[in-house]
Amino acid sequence: MKYLITRFREYIEEQEKNREAYEKTSYWASENNTCARQIFWKWKKEKQTNPPSVTGLQIMRTGRKVEEQIVEDWNKMGILVSPPEGQDQHYIETERFGVRITGKLDAIIKETTEDGKEIETPVEIKSYYGDYQEYRLFDLQPNESYAKQLAIYMDALNKDRGILYMVNRGSGRQFQFIVTRKPKKYKIEVATYVREDDNPDNETERLEFKVGFLEFTLEDAYNHFAEVDKYVKANKLPSAQFQYKYPITLQSLKLRKNNAISKARTGKAVLGDWQCKYCSYKAKCLKEQEIELGYSKEEQQLLIELTKGYTTKQWRE
Numbered sequence: 001m002k003y004l005i006t007r008f009r010e011y012i013e014e015q016e017k018n019r020e021a022y023e024k025t026s027y028w029a030s031e032n033n034t035c036a037r038q039i040f041w042k043w044k045k046e047k048q049t050n051p052p053s054v055t056g057l058q059i060m061r062t063g064r065k066v067e068e069q070i071v072e073d074w075n076k077m078g079i080l081v082s083p084p085e086g087q088d089q090h091y092i093e094t095e096r097f098g099v100r101i102t103g104k105l106d107a108i109i110k111e112t113t114e115d116g117k118e119i120e121t122p123v124e125i126k127s128y129y130g131d132y133q134e135y136r137l138f139d140l141q142p143n144e145s146y147a148k149q150l151a152i153y154m155d156a157l158n159k160d161r162g163i164l165y166m167v168n169r170g171s172g173r174q175f176q177f178i179v180t181r182k183p184k185k186y187k188i189e190v191a192t193y194v195r196e197d198d199n200p201d202n203e204t205e206r207l208e209f210k211v212g213f214l215e216f217t218l219e220d221a222y223n224h225f226a227e228v229d230k231y232v233k234a235n236k237l238p239s240a241q242f243q244y245k246y247p248i249t250l251q252s253l254k255l256r257k258n259n260a261i262s263k264a265r266t267g268k269a270v271l272g273d274w275q276c277k278y279c280s281y282k283a284k285c286l287k288e289q290e291i292e293l294g295y296s297k298e299e300q301q302l303l304i305e306l307t308k309g310y311t312t313k314q315w316r317e
């Protein structure tokens with residue numbers, strides 16, 4: 001008898017294979033930092049050369065369910081503003097810099113301000129896993145493209161306040177980032193429960209807060225879409241926005257972390273932008289640039305040579 005785990009993987013694989021290529025008719029708010037080439041190829045309905053693996057698909061599906069569960073709970077709490085009839089989410093559509101931008105907002109919730117005013121706040125939920133991500137969240141550094149995505153929705157809805165709600169799929173820890181629109185920047189305030197064991201009565205004592213600023217402008221995102229749009233209309237491939245392999249020079253290598261260098265030295269990874277690592281058009285893009293996948297023998301040798309003693313202080317100096 002076939003293992004259930006295998007049957008499930010095959011089912012997911014089959015579903016993905018039969019999925020119709022998406023007809024793109026707008027730029028998505030979530031693509032605010034996506035490589036121009038990727039967006040271009042999506043518009044042109046190019047077949048992905050590196051589609052997500054079954055494991056990748058399972059991660060995405062699990063993440064989506066976690067986010068849906070939270071919205072369902074908010075609905076039961078009676079704080080959710082229902083999407084318009086016939087829609088499962090709030091559909092956002094706007095035009096900026098002559099380009100149509102759309103997105104699906106996870107939730108709009110009802111809140112009451114200190115002075116008793118009823119307000120409606122857009123909320124974008126993202127799930128994540130891993131200690132590194134969590135460390136960045138504690139340090140007030142959520143992924144900038146998530147914050148920009150929310151900011152685009154806030155702009156479309158003309159709201160000065162939004163919430164980026166993040167949940168760890170492993171530990172269950174949740175972060176609430178209040179994003180407030182200010183002239184030229186966004187104030188960000190994070191709140192998370194850190195002292196559940198002590199369980200003090202006062203909410204502010206149970207929560208940890210931090211406040212800072214996110215320095216980005218929406219003009220950057222809108223310009224990005226408008227720029228890609230020129231290439232789409234001219235049917236011309238934009239240049240590669242990210243680097244699959246960083247140049248193998250001492251200067252460039254010294255910017256990399258020890259564990260990344262270690263992986264590169266042992267041939268387990270190349271040193272490059274993560275966007276290329278996970279890109280679904282990687283093979284196509286590398287072929288077009290005449291870049292070899294992985295390191296050649298010569299490149300590997302040079303890398304090993306230049307990174308001799310990389311764990312020492314002297315090498316970093």
Ligand code: SF4
Binds near residue numbers: 276280281285
């Ligand atoms: S491989 Fe890198 S540069 Fe090429 S399309 Fe993908 S993300 Fe862009």
